[in-house]
Amino acid sequence: MKQQEKMPSAQRQNLILTKLKEANQPISGSEFAKLTNVSRQVIVQDVSILKAKNEPIIATSQGYMYLKNEQEDHQKKKVIACKHNASQTKEELYLIVDHGVTIKDVIVEHAVYGDLTASIRVSTRKEVNQFIEKINAADASYLSALTNGIHLHTLEADSLAKIEAACDDLKKAGILI
Template identity: 65%
Template sequence: MKKEKMPTTERQDFILDLLKKATTPLTGSEIAKMTNVSRQIIVQDISILKAKKEPVVATSQGYIYLHEEKGQQLEQMTIVCNHTPEETEQELYILVDHGVSVKDVIIEHPVYGDLTASIRVSNRKEVDQFIQKIKETNSSYLLTLTGGIHLHTLEADSYDKLDAACRDLQKAGFLVT
C-alpha cells in the first residue's frame, strides 16, 4: 500500500516538529522518506520555513533546529584564519579539542560580498563527518576562493577555552592577527 502525500502546510508543520524534537541532525533524504516526497521538495520546504523566520540551519550532517539556549550564555568570538584546504581538519581539531564549537565559515567574495556557510562542529566525530562530506561530494572549501583567508564564528562556555584555542591556532600558523 502506497503512503499518501501530506498537504504542503501539514508537511512543513511535520518537518518543523521533527526538527524541534530531534537530538541529532536530520538529512533531507531521511525527512523525504518520512514524508513520501523527494529530497528536493524537502529542500524547498526548509527554505520556506527559513523564510518564515524559523531557526532551521543546514549543516554538513543535516538539518537542525536552533533552540534558544536557556541559562548559560555562551561566549562568542570571530577569528581570521589562513591555511590550505589540506590543513582544514587540523584547524578544526585544534578548535574542538579545546571545547570550542565552530558555527560557520565566512569569506569575502569579490562579487557577492560576505558569504557565510554553517559548519556547526563541536567534536572530532562531527569534524570527521564534515571532512568526509566534502570528499564524498567532491566539494571545494570556501577558503579556496580567497587564497586561504577565512573567518570562523566560535562559541564556548568560557572565554578561557576560546583563548587557549586561539593560542594553539597561532602556534600552528593558522591564526591571522
C-alpha cells in the first residue's frame, strides 16, 4: 500500500484559502491536515503565513473562518457588557443563541495588555456545548476569569429585535451589566 504524498505548501495554502472562502461554517485544522496529508501544526503554520499576507482568516473554537467583506454583511451588531461567574457561562450563551443571535467574540480589558479579544463564533446550543467541552478538555479558564467575571460580547443577528430580546433575557438573569 503506497503512502499518500504530502501536498506542497503553495498548493496547500491555495486549497485552504479556496475552501475557507467557499465555506459557510468553520473548518478545523485537523480537517485540512487530512485533506493535505500533513500534520495539524503544518496547517497552523500555513494559516499564519496566509494571515501575514493579509488574508482575513480567524481562528474560532470550531475552526478557521474567512471573514467576508463587511459591506456584504447585512448582519446587525451590538457589543454588550456582562458579568457572571464561570458556572453561569452556559446559561449566558444559551440565552443569547436561543434568540437566533451569534456570539462573535469575548473581550476583556487586561491591566497590562489592554483589550484581549477571543473569537467564539457560536450560534446554536450544539456549538455552545462544543465550546464549553473544549474549555473543559483543555482545563482552561474563561477570559472573564481575568476580570472577576466582567466581559464584553459582540453579538450578531439578522435583526436588532433578536439581539434586544436576548439582552432582555440576560438582564432578567442578572447577567447583563
